[in-house]
Structures are given as C-alpha cells and as structure tokens.
Amino acid sequence: MATAGAGAAGCLSQADAATKPSKAALAFFQGTAEDNGFVFRLTNWKKIDPKWRRQLVKYKSREPQGTVVVDTSNHFLYLIFENQTALRYGVGVGRDGFRWYGRARIDRKALWPRWVPPPEMRERQPELPEYMDGGADNPLGPRALYLFRSGKDLGYRLHGTLEPWSIGSNVSSGCVRMFSEDIIDLYQRCPVGTRVLVLKHLGAPVINEAAPVDTQPQ
C-alpha cells in the first residue's frame, strides 16, 4: 500500500505535465518559492477572481470543526471552523471529481506526490511516462490528500495544480485541484483522520471527451 492512491483508481490529473507553459499561462504566476527541496511557481493573485481566494466565510453546517466539505458544483472547499464559520478555498473540479460524493476520511497525505497516469490516458498520449515522481512539473503539485472509506482508497483526492487559471472551473481531468499555496495550507490544517464530506452534485456537467485534454488560457 506504499503507493496507494497513486493512480490505481479513477482520479487523475491533466496530461500536459511536461509541456512548457505558454506566455499567457506564465502571466498567472509571480515568483517562486522553495518547498521541501523543490521550487514551485507562486500564483499571481491579480489574475485570479477574488472569490476563489482563501477566505473566512459564514458557513451553516452541522459538520464538526475540522471537517472538510467539498462543494464541487460551486467550486468551493470549506474547512469547518467554530461558530458557523469556515475557511473557504476555490477549487477546480475534474471530470473524475464529479464521479463520487459522500463521506470519506483523509487516511494518507503526501508531500510532492507521485503521479501515475491511468492506462487510458497513456493510450491517448503514449509519450506519457508510466509514472512521474513528485516535483515541479508534476501535475498534482506540491501536496495530495487521499480519501479513504473503511480503509479503502476511494481513488479520490485533493491535490495542487500547475494551472491556477483552472481554479473555479470544470476541467476535463483531475479530482479536486487547488492553488499550490492552498493545498500546502490545507495539508497543514488536516491531520490524518480528517473527516471529508463531498456534497451531492446536481446535474454534473458532461464534459466533451473530444475536447482538448486541458484548458489553456488563450
């Protein structure tokens, strides 16, 4: 189980891992930071709609403090605090992020997670490696939190992204992706054993299989 969740189940990320970001894409970054031996690009917040930024909000819920609530339909993730408040993060949701909802638990956390492209993705893109070690070009970004239920890996995870422009939208692949800064922050705040509730999503949009694998800004 050492690499549990590394890609066996369905939740995968974008396939443009090795490609260099375009000029338009680079505008979404500003500066870099070092983290556990790797360097990653920091988000240029001027390019991001404020609603997707981490912030304290009112949140009415019966969930106990410390629970993570994922609202895929509205592209928010909440960490429940006291007095009907929560820390809210913007998320991007991949096709696989819509395949599942319900209760789970964070049983595993990883720094700079490995990524294993699924066989069907490698069929479409034979140039993809069998697996990719964690690092600056890895599409999972600097952290991943793996969701389990009754000891079983649900193949569903919260992770970072190399594509900050995809936060707040539905993308063709991936689970629940967050800004690098935010997944690092969430990792700090969620001990192993953290409860997770993925809200039921109504009418999850169908994503065109023929569409480009990811959404590059024009």
Added chain:
Amino acid sequence: MRFELGNRTAAFAAVMLAALTAGCATSGRPSATLQSTSTGDATNAPVQGGINVQGGSEEDFIVNVGRRTFFPEGAATLDDTAQVTLDKQAQWLVEYPHWKVKLQGFADDQGTEAEQKALSQKRADAVRDYLASKGVPRDRMKAKGYGRDRLVGDCADIECTAQNRRVITNPQEEPDF
C-alpha cells in the same frame, strides 16, 4: 471558562458563558474565536473582511497562518508538519510584536484524567518552547493544558481524536494572563 477565545470576542464570550450556564449550549464544545461581524449571515458571507484581511490582525493569523498544531497519540512531540505550522506562527509573532499568545493544550488519549491533563500541558509547553527557539520571547506566551476538556468531537475514532490532540495558539492583544 475562557477557551479558544480571541480578545475581540470578549462580549461574545459573555454571551456564550450565559448560554452555557443557562444550559442551552448544544455540545460542550469550546466556544470560539470567530464571530461574524459582517452584516451578511448567509453561508458564504465574508467574515472579518473576507480576502481583505489586515496584515497583523487576528484574522490574518487565522487565515494565513493557522492556530492549530496537531499531535500524535500519547505524545507531545512536534512532527514535521507541526513544525512547519509553528515556523509560520513564530514568523508572524516576531513580525507583529504587540501580540501575546495563549497556548491551549488539549488531550484525548489513553490514561487517567490527571495523565491527560499532564499530557495536554506538555503539548502546550512543547509549542511554547519551539516558538521560543524561533525567537518569540517567553514573556509573550502562556502555555496551559486543559486535559480532555472541550473535545471537538467525542468518539473513539481517529476522526475525533486527531482533532482533539491539539494546541491552539490564540493571539491576544490584552492577554488574560
């Protein structure tokens, strides 16, 4: 009776205290730091300025640093993750020297009430000593253990215990210590 309370919420604390003594509190849960001062009360209404938090404010600490340090079962050791959180706390406290902090330790572990109280004190002390090693003067910190009081959740499962084995770092401008 003041647990996990920020100094801005003194009035709210009084209300909560009244509610507790009146027996209408729902859970015995620690009351709290966060009280919405925004006009909106609906879900997603920004609290304390939303993204426009003032650097060096209590909200800045909550949103951009984080108050909670978590501990393994039966121990007061600081793992790598805990140290990263405490490094950020220390940096913030050094940058904003007008703040003092109350470090509130909690336990939900094996052992008698007295043992758990002692463990929670050790956890709070461990946080204090670590912050001191990173440049926060000791006279700005007060560490206190509360044992198994004020559980976030009460169950034998890790879902509860992981949240309960914690130290809360509470910035206070006018400390009650």
